[in-house]
Amino acid sequence: MSDAIMPGWSVETLHDDYRQSLREDRVLYDSATEHQRLRVIENPRFGRVLTLDGVVQVTEGDEFIYHEMMAHVPILAHGEAKRVLIIGGGDGGMAREVLRHRSVEHVTMVEIDAGVVEFSKKYLPAISDGAFDDPRLDLVIADGADFVRQTDRRFDVIISDSTDPIGPGEVLFTDTFYGHVRGLLTGHGIFATQNGVPFMQPEELRGTMRAFKALFRDATCYLATVPTYAGGPMAFGWGAMGEGRHVALDELERRYAAAGIETRYYTPAVHKAAFALPGYVAKLLD
Incomplete structure (x- = not known):
């Protein structure tokens, strides 16, 4: 399958042996930085879609799943996150969800490419909101x-909130990077990572978990299903200095209610269930 035989379709190129494609009703932006x-x-179903080097990064249609699960799970598990x-x-989607927590006093966002921020403001304003x-x-x-x-x-x-471990995002999946992150966490701090789709990218999760187990008191992953990240549920790496993963459901419900936020995918029950791993994923953590 290629663009040559599918005119009017965006064909993703992340995997050598698997392709997904999205119909292009309009191309709003196409430029190399x-x-x-x-x-x-x-796209008629997913709205505006951002791709980087041919790989889907975010869509207006399903971005809420990714951003809610990556932001609210660690913040509500922590319970006192201020920085x-x-x-x-x-x-800007991750910043949007993090900043919905009134208890968060300061957010530092480090982005390598100013061009991504500027065109997101122009072409994907609903995501940063x-x-x-x-x-x-x-x-x-x-x-x-x-x-x-x-x-x-x-x-x-x-x-x-990195791209896949190719190109500029590759350094964000190394043991050295994870070690430096650990040194920046406060007492019972939590680190969450984007770790791809385990069925399609098992080595990505396996490598992260090997490093996390050497660095963190609690190392595992949790899952969410994001339609345009095809090939099965997506994994989020979890490295914690404390016991945040084991917060009881009723306490998560209390924290969620106190936060006063409305979510479309995240719920305290989904939060707890996301750490229940299918056998093939659990094996990657061994």
């Missing part, structure tokens, strides 16, 4: 790996 090729298309670091996330204008957000244009190595700041929750 210093780091990557950015495209925004419109949050987001690495990547140039579309004003997050870039929140005075609690400190946007830093820098390499995330360099930032965590050099900063002396400390954070209660760190979220690595």
Whole structure:
């Protein structure tokens, strides 16, 4: 399957032996930056879709699943998160969800490519939904790996909202990067990562879990199903300095109610269930 025989379709190229495609009703943006090729298309089911180097990154239709699960699970598990670091996330969706927590006092967002932020504001404004204008957000244009190595700041929750481990995102999946992140976490801090679809990318999760088990008191992953990240449920790496994963359901419900937020995918019950892993995923953690 190729673009040549499917005109009018965007064909993803992440996997060598598997392709998914989205119909292009319109191409709104197509340009190469210093780091990557950015495209925004419109699809009748998923709305506006951002691809980087041919790989789907975010869609207006299903982004809420990814962003809610990556933001609210660690923040509500922590219970007292005031300072949050987001690495990547140039579309602003992760910042949007994190900043919905009134208890969060400061968010540092480190994005390597200023071009991603600028065109997201223009072409995908519904995803950030004003997050870039929140005075609690400190946007830093820098390499995330360099930032965590050099900063002396400390954070209660760190979220690595990276691309896949190819190109600029590759350094965000190394033992060295994870080690530096661990050094930035406060007492019972939590680190969450994007770890791809385990059925299609088992080595990605296996490598992260091997590193996490050497670094964190509690190392595992949790799952969510995001339609455009095809091939099965998506994994989020979980590295915690404390026992946040084991917060009781009734306490999560209390924290969720106190936060006063409305979500479309996340619920406290889904939060707890997301850590129940299918056998093939659990084996990758061994």
